[in-house]
Amino acid sequence: MRVSATDVCYVTNDVELVCDVSLDLAPGDRVAVVGPNGAGKSTLLSLLAGDLRPSRGSVTYDGTDVSTLAVRHLATSRAFLGQRQAEDIAFNVRQVVEMGRYAYRDDASNLPSDDRRAVTSALEALDLVGLEPRLVSSLSGGERQRTAIARTIAQETPLLLLDEPTTALDIGHQEMVLRVIRSLGGSGRTVVAVLHDLNMATAFDQVVLLDGGGVAAYGAPEEVLNSRSLTKVYEHPIEVVKHPLRQGLLVLPSMEA
């Protein structure tokens, strides 16, 4: 599925949260959205999800304006991971992941075995197999976050929009989520993730650096993640060096501040 945003703006209470953002994403693209607090990252994600309607401009999936798509149809086109996960839930982990299959209900071409396979593979991908019967209310923050990610994976949509997917995860599970995102891209699905950790953004194909609702830079990680533009956007001296142990970059806040 081709995802396009054309000159998208979102204005609320006379404040432009997102302005003139244009993106064009092909199947398999993995895009990191970064920027300081209040740069419009989450708003942009909601606009791409069709959850917010742009004040100007448009978002299209394969040329169709998302605001014309039914809620049910949208749910089979894109999955969305919000920033916060509900805690006080008496459903168990498997039941919550099964909720990702809701949009396929009453769809004749979807079989119960499809649902089972999707749910099981999502649980396996997020290392949740042993936790299946546990109530979500009894999980730790990181386990709850993995359950929510598994739910979006079980949705099996061509587009995944993830707002801070690695929040609350330990370092091992952060890497696991990055691996899952990589394999989703490999199977032709588009992933857009809002990230706070700039070092994680180096693992993506493209990086969108937002500042004050607009795009400050957009391109490959090596082009966008440079000391000069990061220092300017984050208003804090930031250094970018070659990673000493592996390929890629290492982003560090400068000690001089």
Add this chain to the structure above:
Amino acid sequence: MMDTSSPTRLTLEFAGGLVLLALTMFGALMFGAFSIGVGDILAWMFGSDAADPAAHRVLASIRLPRVLAAAIFGAALGSVGVVLQGAYRSPLADAHLLGYSSAAGAGAAIGFAITPVAAYPVVPVAFAVVVAATFGVATAALRARAGSERLILAGVAFGFAMLAWTGLFVLIVDSPRVPTFMFFVFGSLSGATWKGLVVATVVLVPSVLALWRNGPGLDLLVLGDREARTLGFDTRRLIPTVVAVVGIVVGASVVLGGVVGFVGLLVPFLLRPFVGPRHRILIPAAAIGGAVTVVVADTLARTVAAPSEIPLGLITAAVGGPFLGWLLLRRTPT
């Protein structure tokens, strides 16, 4: 916590619930202003002429319709409680606490006040008022879905207002009709007839089935409105629809048995630990639990002060009130 999703376990629980309901209903047929023995009921059920003809008349024209009305009334209250708690994401959402039932009571009061003698116009007036009230409160509540505490408080305030209006209309109603009316406001199934039972069933059964159909969507709401929507449950369209159907169920049940609180709150709360949170399971479970509760409460209403009757709503409130207090002091996940 134990796994509440095992099919074997659920089958056993439902079978147990249905057996309990059957036993309760059988017991309810025995007790009343006039006791009927097990043998007489069995003889009547299997069409034998051996037994007492007076007992047959009481069973066929009074007691059976009343027990069936109690069962269907309780089933409606229990299932509607579950649905409201799901739609508003609060274990305290209930037709009575949100003021819907009191609105129906006020509607009935208006009906009594404006009609000269016959009680018939009371029914459509009460029904129209409760559907309108449910819709009004629901729309306002949906707009401010931020916190369930605020919703409950608003509902309680609305309920008090409706109670006050009821009082005002009671003062207008001429005195000989006040007792009948009081039974309506405090709930009673003493007016149950075969005809009323058939009408109520025709309205209630399809409505509750429609709510049951939306069960998986209501499940998603525990994740939050926005999550439910991104998963494909059209909250903006379906929640108002669900609440409108709830209005119809509350309206029809108030017409059948008057204003009876706490069943919709107590029954789902007690059953959740046994059957789990899924609405497809919880709705029928609460229907059975509600039926058992009301059949028992109505039998008490008929027998405790026999030959006179105690309003059903007083019995459920006497037990449900303290229970609500306890519930408020002890939070559990929805």
